[in-house]
Amino acid sequence: MDFLSYFLMDFVSQLQSPTLGFLIGGMVIAALGSELQIPDAIYKFIVFMLLIKVGLSGGIAIRNANLAEMLLPALFAVVTGILIVFIGRYTLAKLPKVRVVDAIATAGLFGAVSGSTMAAALTVLEEQGIEYEAWAAALYPFMDIPALVTAIVVASIYLSKKRNAAEKYLSKEEYYGKQEYYGDQDYYGDQRITAGGYPREEGGTAGKRVRIWPIVKESLQGSALSALLLGLVLGLLTRPESVYESFYDPLFRGLLSILMLIMGMEAWSRLGELRKVAQWYAVYAVVGPLVHGFIAFALGMIAHYATGFSFGGVVILAVIACSSSDISGPPTLRAGIPSANPSAYIGASTAIGTPVAIGLGIPLYIGLAQALMGS
């Protein structure tokens, strides 16, 4: 009963949060035919601001962490973040009529981390008197950033494989147009339409393999990952705290609310795509987080026996794996996988994934840790 009431309370408060409020607001005004528009230059700048902030906070957290001691848990965090994307790629993306790019973006969001879910877990751990390493919260960026980077790269590779050799020389606009185009084909499941482009691809399988590194490089050079990694490196190597605390951090939530509005307006026009497959996203958003958390819990236990990683730390690792990003993820994926439908990944994460992580995940992993501590 407690689980359910936690879950429902969090579900309702998520609906009233500025994040989801502005998203729904954007959908409503789009539905009512409003002419409101946020200029494209502003949209691009907001995405830049959000991504460099996510990178900076990650870089600062890692720089201030005890790297030697946290080596194994950090490695497991990276592994979990990447693994979650591949799990989504080979489960959700294989379900009938689910668009592959939407599934990859959703998996990226579930691999990324929610700071507020982690903060909730830290509070409960302290209330229950379970000890954890001071640097455990700094595991956050080790899972968050690899998951988002992996999702963008996997999506690029997927989309690139769909393009035939000739399309390699298309302009940027045509390229993104193609992404959308293949995305829709994918959605309609009509494999015959894409067949026309395949023979040449299949004739050059060897060529396809060597093309993976250029795609990874291109993803990293794209404006989304450039900004994210630039922030990460600046956070690690310079002392940007003054400008981070006076500028990037305070503006973050406000700019995010505007981005949510923009994404809501766009989501409205693409909501139809979701109707036939919404139940798969709901299933994934309930089952996925709990499975991800158990994987991280198991890896954490290995670190527990190998290097004495605390039970509290194991719970934190499990909770960040269980959580899905409402904050850093959406802008990154919007910029990095422009053809994915935001209503798919944000809806699944914010409306279901986060309540599941807070209402079910946190008590579950803490109960499990307490059972193991007692034994």
Next chain:
Amino acid sequence: MDFLSYFLMDFVSQLQSPTLGFLIGGMVIAALGSELQIPDAIYKFIVFMLLIKVGLSGGIAIRNANLAEMLLPALFAVVTGILIVFIGRYTLAKLPKVRVVDAIATAGLFGAVSGSTMAAALTVLEEQGIEYEAWAAALYPFMDIPALVTAIVVASIYLSKKRNAAEKYLSKEEYYGKQEYYGDQDYYGDQRITAGGYPREEGGTAGKRVRIWPIVKESLQGSALSALLLGLVLGLLTRPESVYESFYDPLFRGLLSILMLIMGMEAWSRLGELRKVAQWYAVYAVVGPLVHGFIAFALGMIAHYATGFSFGGVVILAVIACSSSDISGPPTLRAGIPSANPSAYIGASTAIGTPVAIGLGIPLYIGLAQALMGS
């Protein structure tokens, strides 16, 4: 004597306020031929930020107010806000050579509310020991937003009536060009030039009437009212306080100063339009606020006898009717009635209307309330 010195002191301090300072600064650099320009994308974003902030603060205020108790005064606030626009439409707009859209925009600004004038009234009420309801300040948005919406809709209807049937199919650019065009005709009072467009209109009077609802809908869907009403609904139904207090509210005055600069630059090029009619705006800006205040005072007294609305509350209702908006109004009207001349409405409100409200209005209504309380 006290009235006059209050009035003059406030007049001088208004001239030094950032709001008017940046407006005059913009006029000066335009006069000196500066090449300074604020990019259009930034201008649009600033307007969006200002309008959604005005809406959010109204929505939050209404959500936190005691709606049952304030029902009648709130209704009277709405009525007063709408009435002020129609008073301006049938007085100021009918004066010789006054452009109708300028007059409607000015009336909208005088119907809208100045937060700082209201704050001044609250301070004086407390000094004098006159009691008022805690929710009385929340009457603000009930007058402010209806006045601005009414002004924009009335202006749209006016401009639409001027267009003939053929113009209905013009592009947006041509539409706004036309607005300016008719505006000037209006200004020059040359009715013969517009005659060419009239016959078809007059032949379709029935058609004209049924066209009013589409115009209202179009006004509400325009980017200005969309942003305002979106903010209002988000403030009412969600919990945007965190993002409002950390983002929209702190940025408000700064972004307003930039908007004032832009409006000053534009106002310079249109100052000539005002020379022949400035005296009418001056008369309206002195007489209007006092009349509006008396109407609201009378309505407030009805609420006093009907539901026990306090004398302090009656004074507040009169003062917000007497005040004209220097803050929320200009960006809304600039975006909602683009063909109106900002130097007309801002000049009248900021330079004359606000000093009149603070220097004459507040002492007048408090004196009146004290006389009635004594009786």
Next chain:
Amino acid sequence: MDFLSYFLMDFVSQLQSPTLGFLIGGMVIAALGSELQIPDAIYKFIVFMLLIKVGLSGGIAIRNANLAEMLLPALFAVVTGILIVFIGRYTLAKLPKVRVVDAIATAGLFGAVSGSTMAAALTVLEEQGIEYEAWAAALYPFMDIPALVTAIVVASIYLSKKRNAAEKYLSKEEYYGKQEYYGDQDYYGDQRITAGGYPREEGGTAGKRVRIWPIVKESLQGSALSALLLGLVLGLLTRPESVYESFYDPLFRGLLSILMLIMGMEAWSRLGELRKVAQWYAVYAVVGPLVHGFIAFALGMIAHYATGFSFGGVVILAVIACSSSDISGPPTLRAGIPSANPSAYIGASTAIGTPVAIGLGIPLYIGLAQALMGS
């Protein structure tokens, strides 16, 4: 030894400062082929925000200063600021292969003032118990703004003299294109290429002289100096403190970090230009500040004997002359002299000039003042 260790510590901390960190970050991502771009509208808005803030802070400082008492030192500050630009124009700009516009921009930056270097000097003066006038810090804008204005005007005159009569009628784009073009000619030292444009110019020497005032006027009307001077006048004549403290000042460092990123990306593509002449910039950045400081020290001593200007004040005047701007200067010069290479002037100032001013300049002038006080 102490000088050297001060110098090196400051050099290292400068490299980690957000200012230089974002500049280098921009160069690195440009080198790695990133597609990250800051929209042009955002760039223009950031420059506007930075310049109006610099102007406002100068205007507010001057308004709050004791103008009668500080008349002579303020005059000397203006003279020093202008003189530094002309020293650079006739030393650095005459060195082999140094581009003239780069040299003028660099001299402008060394004439401008670093607030943090001045703050360091004030701290040391207080530690050493050396008294100074409370208004001495307000000498800042009297040197800063004239130096930047002079540099922009001198660069405009130089570039204008290079253009032949026909080019006077070119469009803005062509004009800036030409600036780049002549700049490069200058750099390559190939005087014959420009010869084609000269005869007509030389035939109209009288015409050239009368053209100087239009160029000064055009510089002042340009968007960079317009914003700077508008801020100055608003700071002097109105009361913008509320909006300055809540908006322009807090956003300053953050917006500057983004500008530095943009300038770093641009600097990378122009780094080649610097390779052959970098040693001249290094020499100038070490010798220049110390010479500028001595000139100001000498002028300050004249004020000391003439009007009793304190020894502490003399040190402050010398230190602000010795300092070079890392903050207000770059955006002003970037907008005012678009053809100058940012890697030349920012590199020279931030990486060498500032450590020299703090590590060598401050102890030097304080020691000199103490020696003179003892005598």
